Amino acid sequence: MNHVLVRRMAHVGLVITVSAALFAACGGGSSSSAPTTTRVKNAALPTTTVEGEEGSTETTVEGATPDTSEAPAVTEAPSVTEAPGVVANQASLSAGQDGDAFGGAVVVSADGSTLAVGSLRSKSDQGSVTVFGRSGGKWVQQEVLADANGAAKDWFGYSMAISKDGNTLAIGAVYADVSGKADQGNVLVYARSGSAWTLQETLIGKAGAAGDVFGVSVALSADGNTVAVGAAGADVGNVSDQGSTSVFVRSGAQWSLQQVLTVVGGETKANYGSSLSLSSDGDTLAVGGPNAGKGSVVVFSRANGTWS
Secondary structure, three states: OOOEEEEEEOOOOEEEEEEHHHHOOOOOOOOOOOOOOOOOOOOOOOOOOOOOOOOOOOOOOOOOOOOOOOOOOOOOOOOOOOOOOOOOOOOOOOOOOOOOOEEEEEEEOOOOOEEEEEEOOHHHHOOEEEEEEEEOOEEEEEEEEOOOOOOOOOOEEEEEEEOOOOOEEEEEEOOOOEOOEOOOOEEEEEEEEOOEEEEEEEEOOOOOOOOOOEEEEEEEOOOOOEEEEEEOOOOEOOEOOOOEEEEEEEEOOEEEEEEEEOOOOOOOOOOOOOEEEEOOOOOEEEEEEOOOOOOEEEEEEEEOOEEO
């Protein structure tokens, strides 16, 4: 990657990095006209110093018999095996128009049969997600998903998670406005029957606020019945931008909030929820807070429907 552009909500203090390819058409996805570059560290690479050999010293002893034995034979180094050639890819997929940033986010089901691709810049930066299914080694486009109630600069498709069988897909619209609250964010959960996708639920944060960026990260259990959503810009009590994570569970086709997870004693602008990882059974959740001092990850466990 040659360049990294950084979008930072000034009132949130959250850093989101996206490769330069995503910004080729315009200048970032924020509501401002150009992205802000910030928090770029120039970490020095470790240096290894190799000292040269010291000059050898020859000592002559009178009367000593010179050593006329031959030096041992030099063993040749083993031959180097060349790396295998480039393996041909199975498919090269594309969709949409120039500047859509197709491929800005991707996720594949555990069984390898379903692929979802985010196009963050499509529809005036509203974003869309294209779903492909694989059959007999061939990838076929199934559907293009978009939020019917979305708006420009929502960045629908910024984060995604998919169930093991590929039939449940959670998509974050990190900058979606909710009830007039700018950049609160939301997550849309879709379910597939056959090859047809339908919107099952739109999830929003409890007591959500402007700048929460709810949906900046999302994780699904293998069965698709538990989803965790990060809101890295959420305030916790009087601690601004500490961040939180909401866990939702599904019963049948209905989703409900199970618990909002926060870190006790969390720091201002820690941005917990910037990254998430959920175990396949949905009972263990790791939450990243990259701006908590030198950074922090907190692990939560669920037992009998309660997280601790």
